Amino acid sequence: MAWNNAEKIKKRGIVLRNVPTKGNDAMITAIGEGGVFSFFARGVRKLPSKNGAGCTELCLSNFVLSESLDGLLTLSEAASEALLYSDKSLESSICASLLAEAALKLFSEPGEENNPKMFHFFESCLRGIKDSDKPLAYAFLGMCKMLVYAGIGLDVGECVICGKKTGIIAISYPDGGFVCQDCASDLGASKTPVMQLKMLRFGFKCEEQDLPRADFPAPDCIALLIQLADYLNAQTGINLSGMKLLRTI
Ligand SMILES: [Zn+2]
Numbered sequence: 001m002a003w004n005n006a007e008k009i010k011k012r013g014i015v016l017r018n019v020p021t022k023g024n025d026a027m028i029t030a031i032g033e034g035g036v037f038s039f040f041a042r043g044v045r046k047l048p049s050k051n052g053a054g055c056t057e058l059c060l061s062n063f064v065l066s067e068s069l070d071g072l073l074t075l076s077e078a079a080s081e082a083l084l085y086s087d088k089s090l091e092s093s094i095c096a097s098l099l100a101e102a103a104l105k106l107f108s109e110p111g112e113e114n115n116p117k118m119f120h121f122f123e124s125c126l127r128g129i130k131d132s133d134k135p136l137a138y139a140f141l142g143m144c145k146m147l148v149y150a151g152i153g154l155d156v157g158e159c160v161i162c163g164k165k166t167g168i169i170a171i172s173y174p175d176g177g178f179v180c181q182d183c184a185s186d187l188g189a190s191k192t193p194v195m196q197l198k199m200l201r202f203g204f205k206c207e208e209q210d211l212p213r214a215d216f217p218a219p220d221c222i223a224l225l226i227q228l229a230d231y232l233n234a235q236t237g238i239n240l241s242g243m244k245l246l247r248t249i
Contacts, residue, residue, distance in 0.1 A: 007066065007067055008064055008065070008066060008076065009064070009065045009066070009067055009073070010062065010063070010064055010065075011030075011032050011034075011037060011062075011063045011065060012032055012033070012060070012061070012062050012063070012081075013030035013031055013032030013033075013037065013060070013061065013063065013119075014030055014031055014032075014058060014059070014060050014061075014084060014100075014119075014122070014123060014126065015028055015029070015030045015054075015055060015056060015057050015058060015059050015061065016029050016030055016031055016036070016057070016058075016100045016101075016103055016104045017029040017057065017100075017104055018044075018055055018056065018057050020045060021040075023043075024042075024043045024044065024045040024046035024049070025040065025041060025042050025043065025044070025045070026040075026041045026044050026045055026055060027039075027040060027041070028040075028041050028044075028055050028075070029104060029108070030061075030063070031103055031104075031107065031119060031122065032119060033116035033119050033120075034116075035107060036103070036104070036107045036108045037073065038073065039063070039065050039072075039073035039074060039075050040072060040073065040074045040075065041055050041074075041075040041078070042074065042075065044075070044078070050077075051075060051077060051078040053078075053080045053083075054077075054078025054079055054080040055075070055078050056080070056083065056085075057085065057100065058083065058084045058085035058096055058097075058100060058126065059080050059081075059082070059083050059084070059085075060080075060081045060082045060083075060084055060123065061078050061079060061080050061081055062078075062079045062081060063075060063077070063078050063079075064076040064077040064078075084096070084123065084126035084127060084129075084130055085126070085130065086129075086130045086131075089135070090249070091135050091136060091249055092129050092130060092135040094242065094245045094246055094249065095129045095135040095136060095138065095139035095246075096126055096129050096130065096135075096139075097242050097245075098139055098143075098225075098240060098242035098243070098245075098246060099122065099125060099126065099129070099139060099142045099143070099146075101240055101241065101242045102142075102143060102146050102232075102240055102242075103122060103146060105238045105240070106146055106149075106150045106236075106238065107146075107149075107150070115149060117208070118145070118146075118149045120208060121142070121145050121208050122142060122145075122146070124208050124211055125138045125139070125141060125142035125145075125211070126138075126142075128211055128212075129142075132212075134214070134215060134216070136216075136218050136221035136222060136225070136249075137214045137215060137216045137221055138211065138214070139221065139225060140199065140203060140214075140216065140221045140224055140225055140228075141202075141203050141206060141211060141214055143203075143225060143228050143229075144200075144203030144204050144206075144228070145203075145206075147204075147228065147231075147232065148204060150236075152176075152231075152232070152235045152236070153204055154171065154173075154176055154177045154178075154200065154204050154231075155176055155177030155178065156177060156178050156200050156201045156204045156205065157177075157178075157205075158177075158178065159177075159178055159179050159180035159183055160172070160175045160176055160177035160178060160179060161175065161179055161180070161183035161186075161187070162180060162182070162183055164180045164182075166180070167180040167181045167182070168180055168181075168197060169181045169184050169191050169192070169197075170184045170189045170190065170191055170192045170197075171192045171196070171197065171200055171227075172184070172187060172189045173227065173230070173231045173234070174234075175187070178197070178200075178201075193220070195216070195217065195220050196220050196223065196224055199216050199220060199221075199224060200224065202214065203224075218249075222246060222247075222249060225243070225246060226243065226246070226247065229243045
């Protein structure tokens with residue numbers, strides 16, 4: 001067998017984080033069909049650098065990486081395919097950063113089970129945030145789906161206490177889903193606005209092809225994103241720093 005300590009690996013992914021290290025180098029973390037991966041990128045912060053654009057945060061790129069014997073990945077080439085980030089509005093930049101932060105914190109654990117569908121859904125949400133005039137709706141739907149893939153999706157098909165499908169009036173986060181009128185009064189849970197119940201049902205049930213149909217009022221998107229972030233924190237201890245900016249919208 002030939003001695004080869006620099007086998008080339010091709011990966012396509014979206015850059016979630018670009019952390020400068022010494023000199024002009026950086027550590028890059030990206031998400032692709034196979035999940036989150038990290039690599040060392042030498043000289044990418046030097047201007048001009050042929051790989052710099054492809055290592056920009058929220059850039060969808062095709063990477064050529066070499067793996068050393070100790071398993072560390074190093075960048076050989078980064079070809080930018082599309083920048084899935086726009087600063088055309090404060091809303092869209094906050095929404096894109098928030099989803100990237102959530103993906104990074106939810107799916108970075110080694111051995112994390114990953115699903116190519118998750119990556120494609122995430123990519124579609126970022127495109128929606130960038131190109132549509134409803135970035136908050138796409139951020140909300142992206143957050144719902146990430147919770148599903150992280151195994152903490154809410155049950156929006158029936159009352160989580162008694163199983164009844166009718167008379168749903170509230171979401172109970174501590175119980176993990178919808179509750180009916182009778183159970184809500186037993187729990188002392190207050191009513192959730194009807195629009196927000198509809199949004200949660202759509203958010204936890206929709207597929208990628210349903211995304212363009214989503215058109216929700218911005219204040220409801222913000223209210224639910226705040227609730228979902230609190231729910232995520234209660235379930236996992238993860239704190240999304242991007243929520244601070246979202247609250248200023
Ligand atoms: Zn019930």
